[in-house]
Amino acid sequence: MKIDGKHYLTIWHNENEDNVCIIDQTRLPFEFIIKKLNTYQDGFVAIKDMLVRGAPLIGATAAYSIYLAAKENENFDYINEKITNIKTARPTAVNLAWAADRILKNIDRSNIKNSILNECKKICEEDIKISESIGNHGLELIKKIKKEKVNILTHCNAGWLATIDWGTATAPIYKSRDAGINIHVWVDETRPRNQGSSLTSYELLNEEIEHKIIADNTGGLLMQRGMVDMCIVGTDRVSENGDVANKIGTYLKALAAKDNNIPFYVALPSTTYDKKILKGKDIPIEERSDDELKLMNGFDQDGKLKQINIYPKNSKGFNLGFDITPAELVTGFITEKGIFKPEELRENF
Numbered sequence: 001m002k003i004d005g006k007h008y009l010t011i012w013h014n015e016n017e018d019n020v021c022i023i024d025q026t027r028l029p030f031e032f033i034i035k036k037l038n039t040y041q042d043g044f045v046a047i048k049d050m051l052v053r054g055a056p057l058i059g060a061t062a063a064y065s066i067y068l069a070a071k072e073n074e075n076f077d078y079i080n081e082k083i084t085n086i087k088t089a090r091p092t093a094v095n096l097a098w099a100a101d102r103i104l105k106n107i108d109r110s111n112i113k114n115s116i117l118n119e120c121k122k123i124c125e126e127d128i129k130i131s132e133s134i135g136n137h138g139l140e141l142i143k144k145i146k147k148e149k150v151n152i153l154t155h156c157n158a159g160w161l162a163t164i165d166w167g168t169a170t171a172p173i174y175k176s177r178d179a180g181i182n183i184h185v186w187v188d189e190t191r192p193r194n195q196g197s198s199l200t201s202y203e204l205l206n207e208e209i210e211h212k213i214i215a216d217n218t219g220g221l222l223m224q225r226g227m228v229d230m231c232i233v234g235t236d237r238v239s240e241n242g243d244v245a246n247k248i249g250t251y252l253k254a255l256a257a258k259d260n261n262i263p264f265y266v267a268l269p270s271t272t273y274d275k276k277i278l279k280g281k282d283i284p285i286e287e288r289s290d291d292e293l294k295l296m297n298g299f300d301q302d303g304k305l306k307q308i309n310i311y312p313k314n315s316k317g318f319n320l321g322f323d324i325t326p327a328e329l330v331t332g333f334i335t336e337k338g339i340f341k342p343e344e345l346r347e348n349f
């Protein structure tokens with residue numbers, strides 16, 4: 001996708017310096033900063049501190065972190081230890097463990113470093129194809145909405161910034177725009193980290209897609225008023241039965257969509273489907289620091305970036321990163337292979 005008219009991927013191998021470049025998402029939408037990852041630890045911290053986030057991008061960064069470990073020491077036991085370690089950086093998105101295990105499976109012991117680098121590149125190339133294919137299948141759904149303007153509601157950022165390109169939930173939106181459909185997006189702010197207002201809106205602005213940011217509690221009323229035609233969200237992990245782990249607040253949108261008879265779709269790359277976990281209640285849910293609730297970033301009157309505390313000094317917060325939307329609230333999954341109902345996933349993946 002484009003920033004200021006220039007096409008960027010969210011992660012890439014920098015051949016000249018043999019390191020890895022990412023876009024530091026903690027600085028967006030205020031500053032566009034490309035950060036170089038030089039060591040395994042740089043990669044681990046980038047995932048843990050959310051310089052990169054979003055399930056597919058976390059997976060790709062984990063893979064590249066293992067490559068950076070191999071640059072430090074090409075000993076197989078050292079690399080294997082880092083493969084185990086990187087899985088602890090963030091627990092909910094299954095793409096992290098998926099990518100680490102894929103690297104392990106494909107290591108060529110006679111050419112460790114290069115075989116890991118090749119696999120990292122393949123993971124990224126495949127992810128772009130998967131997202132684009134999700135976009136094409138989602139477009140077919142959106143085409144069926146016969147309205148002058150189609151209103152899509154999305155939560156968090158399941159966009160280009162959460163993948164390598166296109167995004168998952170945003171891919172059908174970009175494809176619809178390219179197909180000439182008049183599309184408007186309701187962007188949930190997505191407290192506490194505001195991935196909607198700071199990342200999704202940033203992407204849509206740069207791609208010139210009409211959108212409005214709404215407070216997380218607004219979606220229900222918009223649905224009651226007929227102002228939402230379809231919800232499309234991403235996911236961090238889907239269990240075997242089709243329960244969906246996604247950014248906290250997704251479940252409430254699915255409930256409101258059900259109550260208002262609005263289709264609720266989940267954009268699901270096969271890399272995020274976890275057949276080993278049978279039900280959503282067994283998906284590990286990340287608990288993060290309450291600093292994310294009480295500290296806000298923004299520009300002051302003089303245009304300087306500042307962080308402020310919005311809570312009473314001694315109040316404590318409780319900050320769960322994800323929730324589980326039961327399969328019965330999901331109208332369908334938009335995957336790279338087509339659209340499936342929850343009960344159809346197991347036979348198709």
Ligand code: MRU
Binds near residue numbers: 169234236247
């Ligand atoms: O905590 P985050 O920002 O990593 O959470 C991201 C989400 O919940 C996304 O919706 C999900 O990873 C899907 S991204 C294609």
